Amino acid sequence: MGAKRKEQIENVLFTLPAVILVSATIYIPFILSGYYSLTKWNGISKQPEFIGFQNFVTIFTDASSNFLNSILFTTKYTVVFIIFANIFALALAVALTQKFKLANVMRGVFFIPYIMSMTIVGFIWKFIFSQGFAKLFEMTGWSWLNLSWLGNPNLAFYSVAFVGIWQSVGFYIVLYIAGLQAIPSDVLEAATVDGATGLRKFFSVTFPMLWPSVTTCVFMSLTNSLKVFDIILALTQGGPGKATASVTLEIYREAFQNNNYGLGSAESIVYFLFVLILTQVVLKAFNKRDVGL
Amino acid sequence: MTRADKRRLYLVILEVIIVIIGLVYIYPVFLMFMNSVKPFREVVMDVIALPSKIEWKNYSYVMDKMNYWSLFLNNVIITVVGIAGIVFFSSFTAYIIERRPNRYTNFIHTLIITPMLIPFQTIMITLLKVMNVLHLSGSIWGLGIQYWGFGIPMATFIYCNFLHTIPKEIDESAKIDGASTIRTFFSVIFPLLKNVTITVIVLDVMWIWNDFLLPLLMVNSSAKTKTLVLSAYTFVGQFNTQWQYAMASMVLAIVPSIIVFILLQKYIIEGVVAGAVKG
Numbered sequence: 018m019g020a021k022r023k024e025q026i027e028n029v030l031f032t033l034p035a036v037i038l039v040s041a042t043i044y045i046p047f048i049l050s051g052y053y054s055l056t057k058w059n060g061i062s063k064q065p066e067f068i069g070f071q072n073f074v075t076i077f078t079d080a081s082s083n084f085l086n087s088i089l090f091t092t093k094y095t096v097v098f099i100i101f102a103n104i105f106a107l108a109l110a111v112a113l114t115q116k117f118k119l120a121n122v123m124r125g126v127f128f129i130p131y132i133m134s135m136t137i138v139g140f141i142w143k144f145i146f147s148q149g150f151a152k153l154f155e156m157t158g159w160s161w162l163n164l165s166w167l168g169n170p171n172l173a174f175y176s177v178a179f180v181g182i183w184q185s186v187g188f189y190i191v192l193y194i195a196g197l198q199a200i201p202s203d204v205l206e207a208a209t210v211d212g213a214t215g216l217r218k219f220f221s222v223t224f225p226m227l228w229p230s231v232t233t234c235v236f237m238s239l240t241n242s243l244k245v246f247d248i249i250l251a252l253t254q255g256g257p258g259k260a261t262a263s264v265t266l267e268i269y270r271e272a273f274q275n276n277n278y279g280l281g282s283a284e285s286i287v288y289f290l291f292v293l294i295l296t297q298v299v300l301k302a303f304n305k306r307d308v309g310l
Numbered sequence: 311m312t313r314a315d316k317r318r319l320y321l322v323i324l325e326v327i328i329v330i331i332g333l334v335y336i337y338p339v340f341l342m343f344m345n346s347v348k349p350f351r352e353v354v355m356d357v358i359a360l361p362s363k364i365e366w367k368n369y370s371y372v373m374d375k376m377n378y379w380s381l382f383l384n385n386v387i388i389t390v391v392g393i394a395g396i397v398f399f400s401s402f403t404a405y406i407i408e409r410r411p412n413r414y415t416n417f418i419h420t421l422i423i424t425p426m427l428i429p430f431q432t433i434m435i436t437l438l439k440v441m442n443v444l445h446l447s448g449s450i451w452g453l454g455i456q457y458w459g460f461g462i463p464m465a466t467f468i469y470c471n472f473l474h475t476i477p478k479e480i481d482e483s484a485k486i487d488g489a490s491t492i493r494t495f496f497s498v499i500f501p502l503l504k505n506v507t508i509t510v511i512v513l514d515v516m517w518i519w520n521d522f523l524l525p526l527l528m529v530n531s532s533a534k535t536k537t538l539v540l541s542a543y544t545f546v547g548q549f550n551t552q553w554q555y556a557m558a559s560m561v562l563a564i565v566p567s568i569i570v571f572i573l574l575q576k577y578i579i580e581g582v583v584a585g586a587v588k589g
Binding site: 024028040045112243286296 | 322324325327328329338341345357403410414421427428433440456458459516520542543546563568572575586
């Protein structure tokens with residue numbers, strides 16, 4: 018057997034386990050989702066009934082379907098999450114790279130919620146919004162503490178977004194810190210010599226040099242917020258009503274609570290396309306900006 | 311006041327502000343710990359006040375009720391099985407892909423990393439069906455194995471990027487000595503991948519240990535196969551008025567992560583940064 022032939026056999030043999038594993042967990046279920054999206058299937062009956070694109074019609078036109086609302090919620094959540102998570106993280110990262118004694122300890126403190134399970138984070142805040150705020154209101158009399166932060170549909174949106182940001186801001190902080198530390202100090206010194214200080218120096222020198230980190234963080238916050246699930250399930254279960262039901266929660270409910278597996282599969286296909294298009298658009302937009310610099 | 315004095319004053323003020331923000335930020339976690347050791351009456355009366363005495367009984371009650379050590383072992387098995395497979399398959403596959411570029415391996419590369427674009431919720435419905443057929447649902451070992459498939463795409467991607475930086479002369483000299491591909495990889499190349507392996511382990515431990523939805527779908531039906539997070543989830547549902555027990559179960563679910571984080575903070579933060587920048 019020639020060495021070349023042996024290498025070819027090895028190439029197939031040694032990559033086969035990974036291909037099989039990825040196929041079994043991702044590709045096969047993905048293809049099946051495509052198939053079941055065209056059927057009516059309750060998960061119990063042996064034969065799903067083929068109904069063509071009826072599920073997709075239902076998703077987009079049926080008044081009882083909450084899917085479009087959940088897309089809207091997820092979009093709103095994503096926008097708010099990206100903006101505020103990045104602003105807070107960047108501001109804190111800038112502060113935490115200043116040379117004071119407790120800077121390292123504080124970095125650890127902001128990172129702690131990120132290592133906790135999101136489900137637990139949701140429960141902690143459920144406790145605080147219900148029990149903690151009531152007690153604080155009693156003590157301080159501040160009326161904003163007495164608002165129904167999880168019971169009012171508008172406020173519940175902000176509560177969910179706030180908790181999502183609280184959980185993961187530490188992650189973006191460490192990414193921005195890494196970016197800030199990669200900026201050569203002589204560039205910053207040169208800017209100071211030229212008379213740039215404070216905010217001026219930040220926006221005209223630091224921020225442009227930080228652009229790769231901004232791209233990474235915006236992209237990561239985009240993909241993470243589009244997938245939001247655990248926090249909402251623990252905090253509001255999508256309520257009040259369906260005000261905070263994300264797409265992922267909607268799919269979960271349709272399939273596993275209403276037993277509409279076909280409809281749920283159709284929703285998951287639309288969701289996949291939604292995520293794919295959005296991430297590609299954002300990637301393209303950022304790449305353009307890179308060229309422009 | 312000189313410039314240096316001003317600078318020092320500015321740093322002190324900044325430090326005070328950041329510490330205050332940090333304390334407010336982490337207060338919810340503290341509140342959880344505090345209420346987990348309060349007698350029931352005190353949780354009801356005042357969630358903010360410090361406990362009059364530490365009620366460790368809450369913990370012994372919850373640990374007994376949720377069968378803590380057996381669930382802890384479940385978490386360890388799932389995580390270790392998952393990580394071992396992800397590291398093994400991803401590093402070796404990435405080695406083949408990276409060292410032997412041709413049309414076939416390029417195709418395999420694309421095939422393996424493309425799933426990074428597919429959100430888990432897109433496939434979860436049918437995944438359950440496939441895993442029932444493969445008899446991988448309902449068991450913690452099966453769940454560990456499922457993580458292989460979900461972890462391989464990202465890990466392979468990270469390994470491929472890193473292998474790029476290791477000179478090919480190293481494996482060629484091993485080859486001349488007559489070592490097989492498997493041997494060359496595991497005795498020569500794999501040790502050189504130590505840093506990136508740490509990155510993969512850090513990212514995947516944080517993910518698998520805390521994961522919720524996949525375990526919820528696969529192992530939630532029996533009390534014996536639950537994970538710590540699932541058990542806390544069930545507990546909060548059961549004890550939705552007895553917050554001290556709910557809080558204790560939540561603390562028990564997250565305390566291992568916090569201890570590990572405090573011990574390995576440097577590696578964890580480095581790993582997370584490396585993973586995000588390369589991933």
